[in-house]
Each structure stands twice: as C-alpha cells, then as structure tokens.
Amino acid sequence: xxxxIIFAAALLFCCVGFKEFVWFMSVGYGLSVCGIGLANLVILxxxxxxxxxxxxxxxxxxxxxxxxxxxxxxxxxxxxxxxGGFLLxxxxxxxxxxxxxxxxxxxxxPIFVKAVMWIVMGALYLAQTAGLNYKVHNFxxxxxxxxxxxxxxxxxxxxxxxxxxQKGAQKKADPNMVATKGLFKIVRCxxxxxxxxxxxxxxxxxxxxxxxxxxWVVAIIGYIAIVYIMFNGCQRLDKRQTKRxxxxxxFEEYAxxxxxxxxxxxWYYHCDAKEVAKEAKxxxxxxxxxxxEAQGK
Numbered sequence: 540x541x542x543x544i545i546f547a548a549a550l551l552f553c554c555v556g557f558k559e560f561v562w563f564m565s566v567g568y569g570l571s572v573c574g575i576g577l578a579n580l581v582i583l584x585x586x587x588x589x590x591x592x593x594x595x596x597x598x599x600x601x602x603x604x605x606x607x608x609x610x611x612x613x614x615x616x617x618x619x620x621x622x623g624g625f626l627l628x629x630x631x632x633x634x635x636x637x638x639x640x641x642x643x644x645x646x647x648x649p650i651f652v653k654a655v656m657w658i659v660m661g662a663l664y665l666a667q668t669a670g671l672n673y674k675v676h677n678f679x680x681x682x683x684x685x686x687x688x689x690x691x692x693x694x695x696x697x698x699x700x701x702x703x704x705q706k707g708a709q710k711k712a713d714p715n716m717v718a719t720k721g722l723f724k725i726v727r728c729x730x731x732x733x734x735x736x737x738x739x740x741x742x743x744x745x746x747x748x749x750x751x752x753x754x755w756v757v758a759i760i761g762y763i764a765i766v767y768i769m770f771n772g773c774q775r776l777d778k779r780q781t782k783r784x785x786x787x788x789x790f791e792e793y794a795x796x797x798x799x800x801x802x803x804x805x806w807y808y809h810c811d812a813k814e815v816a817k818e819a820k821x822x823x824x825x826x827x828x829x830x831x832e833a834q835g836k
Contacts, residue, residue, distance in 0.1 A: 679747055
C-alpha cells in the first residue's frame with residue numbers, strides 16, 4: 540500500500556506533462572520529487588502525532604529515526620519546489636529556451652503516448668527516490684549512513700541552486716557568452732553536478748535499508764538513470780553551445796580546458812565545431828525540403 544501511495548504522489552505531481560509533453564521530464568520532474576517528499580512527510584507526521592508505529596518504525600522508541608526521515612522528506616520538498624519552480628519560470632519567461640525545448644521535443648504527441656510517458660516517468664521518479672522510500676518502509680538501522688547521505692544531498696541542493704543563480708547573473712551581464720565564472724570556472728555544468736550530488740546522497744542514505752535483490756535493482760536503476768540523464772544533458776548542452784559559439788576563441792579555450800561535469804576529473808567533452816555546423820546545415824536542408832514539399836501539395 541505504501542508504495543502505491545508514493546507512486547500516486549509522483550503521478551499526481553507529474554501530470555503537468557499532459558499540458559506540455561516536455562514537462563514530464565522537466566517541471567514534472569521537480570514537482571514529483573516534491574510530491575514524493577510531501578507524501579512521506581505526511582505519513583511520518585501522522586505516525587508521530589498518533590504515536591502508532593508505522594511500517595515497522597516506532598515513534599516512541601525510535602524518535603531519532605523519525606527526525607532523520609522527516610528532515611530528508613523536507614529536503615526533497617524544498618529541492619522539488621525550487622527546481623520545478625525554476626524550470627517553470629524559465630520556460631514561461633525565456634522565449635529562446637522555450638523554442639529550444641520545442642525544437643528538441645518536436646510536436647505534441649497523441650494522448651496515449653503522453654499517458655505511457657506519464658506512467659514511465661512516475662516509475663522512474665519512484666526508483667530515483669528509493670533511498671528515502673525504502674528507509675521509510677523498512678528501516679533496518681544505519682542511521683549514521685543515512686545522515687551522511689542526507690548531508691551529501693543537501694550539499695547538492697546548495698550547489699545546484701548556487702550554479703543556477705550564478706548562471707542567471709552572468710547570462711544577464713553577457714547574453715552572448717556561456718557562464719564561465721564562479722562554480723562554472725571549475726566545471727562547465729555545475730548545476731548538473733549538483734543534481735548528481737543530490738541523487739548520490741539519496742542513494743547512499745538508503746544503503747542500510749535496501750532489502751533483497753529487487754530493492755537493490757530498483758535503487759541502482761534509479762541512480763544510474765539520473766546520472767546518465769545528466770551526462771547526456773551535458774553533451775546536448777555542449778552541442779547547442781558549440782552550434783552557437785563554435786569558433787569563438789574565448790569559448791573554445793573555456794570548453795576545451797574545463798571539465799564538463801565532474802570537477803577535477805579531466806573529461807573535457809567538446810563537440811567539433813565543423814561537425815556541428817555540418818549537422819546544422821543538413822537539418823536546415825531537411826526542413827527546407829519538407830517545407831517545399833508541403834507547399835507543393
């Protein structure tokens with residue numbers, strides 16, 4: 540029953556994707572994390588108020604466990620609200636960013652495709668938050684490792700929020716250049732690194748509570764999926780930046796000498812400007828051909 544409640548919370552907050560398909564993976568992502576944190580918080584608070592054990596944890600004999608789980612639930616809520624709100628505001632107010640998303644996602648798919656994506660993303664967000672969910676459902680001890688994981692997650696929240704703020708300020712000062720100062724001097728995508736840090740902490744926090752092969756598989760899949768999404772997001776961002784700024788000496792020096800995602804690890808992923816320009820020309824030619832074909836009809 541517990542997992543169905545958490546899954547329902549993820550679906551409820553993720554349903555914004557029915558308005559804009561891409562929101563299943565952006566705004567709905569942040570809101571789903573918030574919803575899962577909120578659902579867990581309500582369950583824990585009701586248990587504490589009633590004094591009745593819930594899911595094997597007794598609020599009378601294990602108050603410290605409750606405080607730790609409540610703290611992590613609150614961090615989830617804060618993280619989800621900040622990320623979901625940030626993405627929503629950016630997509631509504633930034634016309635250039637909205638255009639980029641529309642080009643990437645294409646036309647809105649039919650409702651049954653949206654329904655499938657809704658279920659899939661809800662399940663993914665459930666897996667991503669396994670570190671919290673499994674602790675609430677079957678806490679087995681390991682409160683120290685739980686606290687360590689929560690602290691790491693909190694650092695990730697701070698990194699991501701700081702990076703987003705720094706990026707906004709630098710883009711406002713120089714709209715024609717990528718952010719290169721502050722955290723961006725250390726790594727090209729510090730906001731993505733903050734997100735990876737957040738989910739790394741979440742995964743670590745549940746290490747003592749994963750029970751059986753199934754729970755380990757779910758937790759690992761959820762963690763690997765979000766890390767892969769972040770790495771892939773960095774690569775796509777680099778391609779867009781190279782398409783716009785490739786050949787600019789300042790950008791090329793920054794992109795070739797700054798790690799793309801993990802600080803101090805020399806992975807300098809950077810597209811070849813000529814190849815990106817070639818792909819752009821091919822895409823333009825295809826669009827032109829489709830347009831001419833449509834006009835001919």
